[in-house]
Amino acid sequence: MRLATRRPKGWKSVLYNTAMAKVGRPGPLMMPVHVSVEPTNVCNARCPVCETGNGTMERRRGMLDLQAYRAFIDTIAPHTSVLMYYFMGEPFLNKHAYEMIRYARDAGIYVETCTNGDYVDAKGIIYSDLNEISFQIGGMTPETHAVYRIRSDLLTVQKNLNALIEERRKHPESNLQINTGFIVMKHNEHEVPAFLEWAREAGVDQANVIDPCVRNVVEGHAMLPSDRKYWFYDEEAFERGTLKPKHVLHNECTWVWNSIMVNWDGSVVPCCRDPHGHHVLGNAFETPLREIWNAKPATDFRRQIASNQQGVDICELCSGFGVPQLMPEAPVDFKIGRLSLDPTPIDFDYDPVTGAELPGAPSADRGKTATAARL
Ligand SMILES: C[S@@+](CC[C@H](N)C(=O)[O-])C[C@H]1O[C@@H](n2cnc3c(N)ncnc32)[C@H](O)[C@@H]1O
Numbered sequence: 001m002r003l004a005t006r007r008p009k010g011w012k013s014v015l016y017n018t019a020m021a022k023v024g025r026p027g028p029l030m031m032p033v034h035v036s037v038e039p040t041n042v043c044n045a046r047c048p049v050c051e052t053g054n055g056t057m058e059r060r061r062g063m064l065d066l067q068a069y070r071a072f073i074d075t076i077a078p079h080t081s082v083l084m085y086y087f088m089g090e091p092f093l094n095k096h097a098y099e100m101i102r103y104a105r106d107a108g109i110y111v112e113t114c115t116n117g118d119y120v121d122a123k124g125i126i127y128s129d130l131n132e133i134s135f136q137i138g139g140m141t142p143e144t145h146a147v148y149r150i151r152s153d154l155l156t157v158q159k160n161l162n163a164l165i166e167e168r169r170k171h172p173e174s175n176l177q178i179n180t181g182f183i184v185m186k187h188n189e190h191e192v193p194a195f196l197e198w199a200r201e202a203g204v205d206q207a208n209v210i211d212p213c214v215r216n217v218v219e220g221h222a223m224l225p226s227d228r229k230y231w232f233y234d235e236e237a238f239e240r241g242t243l244k245p246k247h248v249l250h251n252e253c254t255w256v257w258n259s260i261m262v263n264w265d266g267s268v269v270p271c272c273r274d275p276h277g278h279h280v281l282g283n284a285f286e287t288p289l290r291e292i293w294n295a296k297p298a299t300d301f302r303r304q305i306a307s308n309q310q311g312v313d314i315c316e317l318c319s320g321f322g323v324p325q326l327m328p329e330a331p332v333d334f335k336i337g338r339l340s341l342d343p344t345p346i347d348f349d350y351d352p353v354t355g356a357e358l359p360g361a362p363s364a365d366r367g368k369t370a371t372a373a374r375l
């Protein structure tokens with residue numbers, strides 16, 4: 001309803017495609033409003049769950065080409081509301097990153113990204129006119145950070161984040177929202193309150209407490225937090241030796257009816273749960289996305305989701321992403337988000353938003369639906 005009154009770019013697509021998803025029709029669809037592009041699938045870090053970090057990535061490694069990217073942006077600008085400028089690597093290792101973001105911004109697209117923060121250049125970000133960035137960290141000390149964010153340096157990440165906050169202060173005209181995310185794991189769960197306190201004091205706009213993803217039960221035993229409110233997985237199934245999400249999907253996914261991913265080499269995959277490129281739908285640097293979006297591989301894929309999602313390998317560990325947002329909010333004072341399906345509050349002995357001491361009065365923004373890409 002709000003969409004129809006505000007009418008942001010892409011509103012008709014979201015309404016139409018979401019309705020098609022709800023009735024299980026695979027197409028033809030209107031063009032997707034969310035497009036992800038992968039600047040690179042190379043990374044300086046070695047996060048053990050990530051296919052890039054742990055070296056299991058089956059796709060060839062490389063960098064998104066500037067010319068191919070520009071031509072692609074020209075074709076998608078009329079219908080794309082949000083460009084997610086990241087996928088299976090560190091976006092700022094692409095030497096054209098700032099130029100690429102700027103190009104999409106000049107084409108009228110809202111751009112957001114996620115980074116490990118090791119190579120972010122503050123002036124480059126402000127120049128790029130990026131809308132939203134999230135620095136994702138793994139601990140509040142260099143040691144705890146590096147348990148999962150292997151080869152990443154917390155002090156460098158924090159230095160780069162502070163430099164960006166300072167640079168934005170010098171540029172009040174900037175559209176940038178600065179977020180930070182904390183991937184909660186066994187080795188760092190005791191640091192969640194310290195993370196929120198640090199984030200507030202640093203001056204970020206939003207701090208996200210992120211439930212961790214793992215790929216199998218062995219990783220689960222090693223990494224999932226003891227506190228199960230941070231679990232995205234079914235606890236009973238886990239005890240029986242099976243890894244499955246708490247909320248199993250039943251032949252529906254509004255996300256892949258509204259969104260698409262383009263790898264660095266132009267290959268198109270349905271969503272971020274396909275890091276290896278097992279379900280390539282076409283190549284967006286050779287064929288217009290408009291054709292790929294409604295061609296047989298894409299409609300066959302959506303048909304399979306609508307009829308037998310349990311048979312779709314990449315849906316196995318996913319709980320769904322809901323409907324993409326069209327016009328994300330402008331920067332706020334300080335907001336806490338939980339990228340979680342569990343509404344259990346995080347307990348604090350102070351108000352995490354204001355920092356005031358309020359014994360027994362937590363006030364985090366809970367149960368927020370995850371819209372960021374889940375690894
Ligand atoms: C593959 S990374 C690419 C972007 C960038 N290199 C980074 O790590 O932020 C995509 C997203 O997955 C997140 N991520 C990595 N490992 C995770 C895990 N085990 N559980 C939840 N999120 C994870 C990252 O923080 C990031 O938001």
Ligand code: SF4
Pocket residue numbers: 043044045046047050051052053054088089090116149
């Ligand atoms: S999660 Fe991000 S930082 Fe970690 S290895 Fe993967 S791409 Fe690199």
